[in-house]
Amino acid sequence: xxxxxxxxTHLQRYERWAMRRYVKRLNAFLLPRTNVQQRSIKxxxxxxxxxxxxxxxxxxxxxxxxxxxxxxxxxxxxxxCYDFRLLDKCENVRLKRLVLSNCYHHDAPKSLTxxxxxxxTLCKECSHxxxxxxxxxxxxxxxxDLSLKYSGHNRDSLHIRVxxxxxxxxxxxxxxVGQVYLTSLPCLEAFACRGQPIELHYGExxxxxxxxxxx
Numbered sequence: 001x002x003x004x005x006x007x008x009t010h011l012q013r014y015e016r017w018a019m020r021r022y023v024k025r026l027n028a029f030l031l032p033r034t035n036v037q038q039r040s041i042k043x044x045x046x047x048x049x050x051x052x053x054x055x056x057x058x059x060x061x062x063x064x065x066x067x068x069x070x071x072x073x074x075x076x077x078x079x080x081c082y083d084f085r086l087l088d089k090c091e092n093v094r095l096k097r098l099v100l101s102n103c104y105h106h107d108a109p110k111s112l113t114x115x116x117x118x119x120x121t122l123c124k125e126c127s128h129x130x131x132x133x134x135x136x137x138x139x140x141x142x143x144x145d146l147s148l149k150y151s152g153h154n155r156d157s158l159h160i161r162v163x164x165x166x167x168x169x170x171x172x173x174x175x176x177v178g179q180v181y182l183t184s185l186p187c188l189e190a191f192a193c194r195g196q197p198i199e200l201h202y203g204e205x206x207x208x209x210x211x212x213x214x215x
Contacts, residue, residue: 026058030062031057040066041062043068045072046062046071046073046074048074048078056082056083059082060086063093064090065090068094068095069094069096070097074101074123076102080103083108083111084108085107085110087112087113090113096116096119097120100121101124102123104125106127108136109140114140119145120136120147121146121147121148121149122148124149125151129148129152129156129175129176129177137162137165138164141164141165143165144168145167145168146171147172148172149174152177153176155176155177157180158172158177158179158181160181160182160185161184165187167185168187168190169190169191170185170192172192172194172198174195176196177198178199179199180193180199180200182200182208183203183204184203188207189207189209190208
C-alpha cells in the first residue's frame, strides 16, 4: 500500500509541474508582450483540465488578437464555459470553424462572433439537444455544417424547424437521441447519424440527397 501512496504522490507532483509548464508555455505563445511582432494563427487546439484564471485570456487573445480561423476547445473535469460575447468588440476576429467539447455556453449564439461561424461541432453537451440545436440555427444564420457528438440525455427527441437556416450538413455522432424530426431545413443536403438507432421523420427538406445512419 505504501508503494501505491508514494507513486500517487509522485504522480500528483508531476501533474502539477506539467500543468505549470503548460500554462507558462501557452502564456508565452498567446499572451506575449505588446512589442512582439504580429503573427497569424489559422488553426489552434486548446485543452484544459479545469478552471484556470488564464482560460478567458487565452481564448480572447487567440481569436481577437491573433485571428484564429479554426479553433478546438476541450475542457476536461470542469464545467467552465467561455462567454463568446467577450469578443464582440474585437476587430481582428476571423473565426469560422469551432469545436467545443464540454464547454458550450448557453448564451454563445448571442455573440456576433458565434453568429458568423460557418462550421460548428459540439461534443458532450448535456442540455436538451433540440433546444440547443434550434437556438444555434436561429441565431447563427451563416452556419453550413453542424455536428453534435456524444450529446443529449434520456433519449431526447430532436425537432428542427428553422426555415431561414442555411445549414447544408447535419451530423449526429453517438448522441442519446431517440427520434429526429427534420421538419424544416430548406438548404439541408446531407444528414448522417452514427451510434444508436433512431426514428427519423422528414418534413420540408427539398435538397436532402443523403440521409442515412451507421451503427
